[in-house]
Amino acid sequence: MAKNNNQVTEISKHDEGSGAMFKPADMRVLAIDANVVCLKYLVAILQKCQYRVTSTTLAAEALKILRENKNDYHVVITDVKRLDMDGFKLLEIIGLEMDLPVIMVSAEDSRSSIMKGIRHGARDYLLKPVRIQEMQNIWQHVLRKRLSDSSDKSSSFIEEMIEQESVPSIEPEEEVTRAKEKEIIGSANGDTCSVKKPRVTWSSELHVKFVDCVKKLEASGERVQPKRIREMMNVEGLSRENIASHLQVS
DNA sequence: ATTGCAATAT
DNA sequence: GATATTGCAA
Numbered sequence: 001m002a003k004n005n006n007q008v009t010e011i012s013k014h015d016e017g018s019g020a021m022f023k024p025a026d027m028r029v030l031a032i033d034a035n036v037v038c039l040k041y042l043v044a045i046l047q048k049c050q051y052r053v054t055s056t057t058l059a060a061e062a063l064k065i066l067r068e069n070k071n072d073y074h075v076v077i078t079d080v081k082r083l084d085m086d087g088f089k090l091l092e093i094i095g096l097e098m099d100l101p102v103i104m105v106s107a108e109d110s111r112s113s114i115m116k117g118i119r120h121g122a123r124d125y126l127l128k129p130v131r132i133q134e135m136q137n138i139w140q141h142v143l144r145k146r147l148s149d150s151s152d153k154s155s156s157f158i159e160e161m162i163e164q165e166s167v168p169s170i171e172p173e174e175e176v177t178r179a180k181e182k183e184i185i186g187s188a189n190g191d192t193c194s195v196k197k198p199r200v201t202w203s204s205e206l207h208v209k210f211v212d213c214v215k216k217l218e219a220s221g222e223r224v225q226p227k228r229i230r231e232m233m234n235v236e237g238l239s240r241e242n243i244a245s246h247l248q249v250s
Numbered sequence: 251a252t253t254g255c256a257a258t259a260t
Numbered sequence: 261g262a263t264a265t266t267g268c269a270a
Binding site: 023026199225226227240244 | 252253254255256258
């Protein structure tokens with residue numbers, strides 16, 4: 001209260017061509033994630049960007065905070081999963097009721113999931129683990145200016161998707177590429193927070209290899225254990241559990 | 251410590 | 261529907 005909205009317009013001076021060098025230190029961010037470890041990680045990154053950060057694991061508390069401090073936040077960053085209320089509903093409420101830009105973060109990289117977030121009002125959708133550079137650019141969402149291009153390509157494809165309303169088919173290359181960036185920021189954390197492991201696809205090729213190894217083990221009179229099958233197959237990223245699981249259904 | 255198996259989750 | 265994860269008995 002007693003404060004005027006509109007404190008961020010000062011930033012829009014000289015940024016032709018170089019953009020993204022801005023880190024409005026005064027931007028106030030509310031971070032939400034039901035998982036404390038993830039939240040901690042998120043907050044650490046936001047603080048590195050020098051934003052003022054408030055955080056909570058509860059959607060209910062987030063709403064309370066926002067309602068009690070009407071104009072004190074510029075942007076909300078949230079993961080919608082496992083929250084104490086429907087995360088997408090939360091997105092809508094914040095977007096409509098408080099008219100704040102909401103940025104979604106998630107480990108879910110499927111197109112449908114991204115679209116769902118956008119449909120429910122998310123201004124952007126960042127994949128976990130979020131990198132500092134991505135966070136340094138979020139102030140763009142606070143200023144409503146539409147910049148068709150600025151230094152980073154990573155968030156612009158989202159805008160393209162919005163503009164085209166619905167895209168029947170785009171090569172899934174972009175997501176795959178992004179999903180593969182499993183690098184973790186070099187400091188202020190050491191956790192393996194929510195990096196989504198790709199699920200194994202049992203292609204016929206892989207299955208043949210599997211059957212093949214099983215045969216060999218049987219032939220050599222050895223006990224057919226997942227552990228041994230795994231060793232024999234020697235496929236990167238294939239865990240003992242993967243094989244045990246496959247063994248059950250095949 | 252590892253496995254098989256069933257139930258359950260994603 | 262496919263694969264993952266979990267819990268439990270062996």
